[in-house]
Amino acid sequence: MDYIEKMKQKRSSLASDWLRRTLATYPADARAFFSKVNDRFTNPVGSRLAEGIASLVDLILSDADSKELCEALDPLMQLRAIQDFTPARAVSFIFSFKESLEKESGGDINSPDAVPAIRELNRRVDQLALFAFDIYTKYKQKTYEIRVDEIKRSMAGLMRRTGMFVDEEKNMTSRPRDV
Amino acid sequence: MAEPSFDSMDYYKKDELLEVDHKPPRTSWMKTPVEFRPGTWIYPTKAKHLEYLGMPNPRDWSPTDEDWKLPDNWQEIIFNGMRERLDKYRSFKVFMDICVRCGACADKCHFFIGGGDPKNMPVLRAELIRSVYRKDFTTAGKLLGRMVGARKLTYDVIKEWFYYFYQCTECRRCSVFCPYGIDTAEITMMGRELLHELGLGVNWAMEPVANCFRTGNHLGIRPHGLKDTLEFFAEDIEEATGISIDIPMNKKGAEVLFITPSGDFLADPGTYTCMGYMALFHEIGLDYTWSTYASEGGNFGLFTSHEMIKRLNAKMYAEAKRLGVKWILGGECGHMWRVVNQYMDTMNGPADFLEVPKSPITGTVFENAKSTKMVHIMEFIADLIKHGKLKLDASRNDHLKVTFHDSCNPARSMGILEEPRYVLKHVCNNFYEMPENTIREQTFCCGGGAGLGTDENMEMRLRGGLPRGSAVKHVQDKYGVNTLATMCAIDRATLQTVCDYWAPGVGVSGITEMVANAMIMKGEKKRKLNFRLEPVWGDPDEDEEG
Numbered sequence: 232m233d234y235i236e237k238m239k240q241k242r243s244s245l246a247s248d249w250l251r252r253t254l255a256t257y258p259a260d261a262r263a264f265f266s267k268v269n270d271r272f273t274n275p276v277g278s279r280l281a282e283g284i285a286s287l288v289d290l291i292l293s294d295a296d297s298k299e300l301c302e303a304l305d306p307l308m309q310l311r312a313i314q315d316f317t318p319a320r321a322v323s324f325i326f327s328f329k330e331s332l333e334k335e336s337g338g339d340i341n342s343p344d345a346v347p348a349i350r351e352l353n354r355r356v357d358q359l360a361l362f363a364f365d366i367y368t369k370y371k372q373k374t375y376e377i378r379v380d381e382i383k384r385s386m387a388g389l390m391r392r393t394g395m396f397v398d399e400e401k402n403m404t405s406r407p408r409d410v
Numbered sequence: 411m412a413e414p415s416f417d418s419m420d421y422y423k424k425d426e427l428l429e430v431d432h433k434p435p436r437t438s439w440m441k442t443p444v445e446f447r448p449g450t451w452i453y454p455t456k457a458k459h460l461e462y463l464g465m466p467n468p469r470d471w472s473p474t475d476e477d478w479k480l481p482d483n484w485q486e487i488i489f490n491g492m493r494e495r496l497d498k499y500r501s502f503k504v505f506m507d508i509c510v511r512c513g514a515c516a517d518k519c520h521f522f523i524g525g526g527d528p529k530n531m532p533v534l535r536a537e538l539i540r541s542v543y544r545k546d547f548t549t550a551g552k553l554l555g556r557m558v559g560a561r562k563l564t565y566d567v568i569k570e571w572f573y574y575f576y577q578c579t580e581c582r583r584c585s586v587f588c589p590y591g592i593d594t595a596e597i598t599m600m601g602r603e604l605l606h607e608l609g610l611g612v613n614w615a616m617e618p619v620a621n622c623f624r625t626g627n628h629l630g631i632r633p634h635g636l637k638d639t640l641e642f643f644a645e646d647i648e649e650a651t652g653i654s655i656d657i658p659m660n661k662k663g664a665e666v667l668f669i670t671p672s673g674d675f676l677a678d679p680g681t682y683t684c685m686g687y688m689a690l691f692h693e694i695g696l697d698y699t700w701s702t703y704a705s706e707g708g709n710f711g712l713f714t715s716h717e718m719i720k721r722l723n724a725k726m727y728a729e730a731k732r733l734g735v736k737w738i739l740g741g742e743c744g745h746m747w748r749v750v751n752q753y754m755d756t757m758n759g760p761a762d763f764l765e766v767p768k769s770p771i772t773g774t775v776f777e778n779a780k781s782t783k784m785v786h787i788m789e790f791i792a793d794l795i796k797h798g799k800l801k802l803d804a805s806r807n808d809h810l811k812v813t814f815h816d817s818c819n820p821a822r823s824m825g826i827l828e829e830p831r832y833v834l835k836h837v838c839n840n841f842y843e844m845p846e847n848t849i850r851e852q853t854f855c856c857g858g859g860a861g862l863g864t865d866e867n868m869e870m871r872l873r874g875g876l877p878r879g880s881a882v883k884h885v886q887d888k889y890g891v892n893t894l895a896t897m898c899a900i901d902r903a904t905l906q907t908v909c910d911y912w913a914p915g916v917g918v919s920g921i922t923e924m925v926a927n928a929m930i931m932k933g934e935k936k937r938k939l940n941f942r943l944e945p946v947w948g949d950p951d952e953d954e955e956g
Contacts (some may be wrong), residue, residue, distance in 0.1 A: 264517050272845045273517070275880040276524065310920025313872040313911075314525055315447070370911075374449075374872065377910045378865045387678035394641050396455060 232268035232346040252327035427713035451867030455616035467609025513931035515584035515701030524876035532584035581818035581855035601848035615861030633702035652935030661699035669740025673899035683920025713861035737767035748823040807838040817898035837928035858904030879912025926933035
């Protein structure tokens with residue numbers, strides 16, 4: 232069995248180690264709470280992190296395409312873009328997958344096929360980090376956009392009356408989108 | 411004091427940046443000073459507003475300044491303020507002493523759930539004040555200090571109070587779970603009162619307070635502006651329905667005085683809810699009046715001090731008396747109803763010059779409002795529907811798949827849970843509840859209540875909005891929900907933003923807006939436009955017959 236196949240068998244311990252390292256980026260009290268994933272509505276951060284990381288492990292090990300990777304990464308970065316992180320800290324958890332991989336590899340790290348496989352996995356992780364930065368930026372930008380939208384809505388009555396909306400369709404964001 | 415922010419080059423001189431494994435500080439909460447990062451804090455009150463209100467220490471300053479320009483005797487002011495309030499408010503004294511730190515509240519705050527900052531756990535938020543209380547007001551604290559959780563009142567403690575007491579939306583979700591019933595909102599209110607003694611408040615709350623004191627509403631709309639606004643709404647109502655409606659203003663001897671939050675006059679989608687009230691009252695022929703003086707249902711005094719609640723609230727009864735109405739009807743608002751239900755009657759009542767509210771349309775006597783003389787619009791509408799007084803075509807709202815957000819104050823401070831649901835189920839055919847542990851008494855806050863609904867703290871609000879946003883996303887994915895109905899002006903403003911981030915594609919609507927859209931009005935033309943003037947029921951350019 233080659234190295235990547237062996238890692239696939241360890242996917243669950245890989246995911247829990249990576250999750251532990253990711254949770255370590257939060258304060259201790261938060262870590263304790265986020266790691267108790269008992270309900271996705273009362274603990275949305277914990278459940279997002281756990282589900283997201285589990286899918287990412289599978290995707291990295293199966294050489295998924297960038298679309299699949301980004302879809303799995305999106306909810307995590309949506310979260311970390313508005314939490315108390317600098318941009319670097321927000322994406323830093325991606326790299327800790329490499330440490331999880333090393334830890335879970337054990338003796339397998341010395342197997343003949345390990346070196347090229349690890350090189351390949353590291354390349355995928357680096358790629359993932361770049362995607363993470365893209366998605367982080369997308370959500371940061373989103374926070375600025377919705378901030379402006381909200382200000383416009385707050386005085387929409389006045390703007391409509393004075394004809395200040397250049398494009399009502401675009402400026403009025405308060406209607407259901409599929410109407 | 412604080413570390414350099416990551417947007418300054420000094421930040422990148424730190425050696426630890428070379429480490430990939432970034433960890434949060436390991437110091438105890440008492441020793442970790444606040445870092446004022448952009449996106450998390452709210453701009454302070456401008457001096458002119460404090461001057462207008464006659465409040466202490468008016469000056470212009472910023473939380474990112476080292477020197478907050480406090481009075482020299484700031485510690486004495488705080489201690490005296492605490493002593494006064496411990497004597498005056500038994501709840502404050504009890505809440506300072508009673509907590510056993512069981513942790514039941516710890517994971518109930520939306521800011522902690524979404525962000526993970528331990529000082530947003532209600533128990534720790536209260537400890538910010540309790541620790542100072544213990545040090546200076548208890549024997550154990552005086553003798554044993556940190557061993558019993560006591561600490562000195564320092565400049566950093568004041569900065570911490572300012573930061574965290576404006577990260578509490580006074581939503582009271584934590585109090586639902588506290589076995590002792592400790593109300594963290596009351597503790598936050600005390601914290602803010604003390605901060606105001608030093609001239610520390612936020613502009614987004616205090617400018618409206620000053621406006622309200624001057625013009626009668628938070629937005630500072632003057633009488634002719636309000637008249638203009640409502641006339642503009644009437645034009646839109648006529649365009650949608652073909653019906654011309656009256657706008658009774660300051661009408662002496664009207665049966666009912668109607669008061670709603672001023673956000674509904676300017677901010678979408680509240681504006682459409684306001685049009686909904688006007689169409690509804692016209693349709694049922696209610697003898698009512700607007701007031702240009704009592705032109706605000708909300709009361710940002712609630713986010714300031716007990717004294718300020720009273721000052722702003724007084725106009726409701728004063729105007730009811732001046733106009734000689736029988737009772738007051740209140741619009742869709744959140745915190746207004748906490749004030750009305752929990753404070754108004756003892757602060758400015760009893761309003762014995764008013765009558766026990768009785769619906770002139772159905773004859774129902776609202777015994778529950780016997781004391782305050784003020785009825786919630788949802789109670790009023792639910793009663794109209796129950797008695798078959800409205801002709802409703804729920805299919806007009808068929809393009810909407812609706813869920814309902816219980817606003818914190820009506821749900822937890824008033825217990826109005828069934829009426830809005832009853833109304834919604836009569837005006838739309840597609841209604842879906844969010845998960846049980848996110849609604850009714852356990853509802854999650856929008857993250858923007860209690861003076862936090864401004865835009866400069868957007869990052870913090872989105873953290874706080876995550877639990878609500880996750881539940882909305884769930885019903886959006888599962889049932890195709892595209893509309894979040896809610897009966898609070900702050901919710902209508904802030905939840906749209908929360909949805910745009912966490913559940914994009916979901917729009918926000920007031921309930922009365924939906925009622926008015928479903929309502930078949932006497933003499934209406936063939937309806938093609940809804941109250942947003944959107945062509946949801948046909949092409950407005952086509953002929954009537956076509």
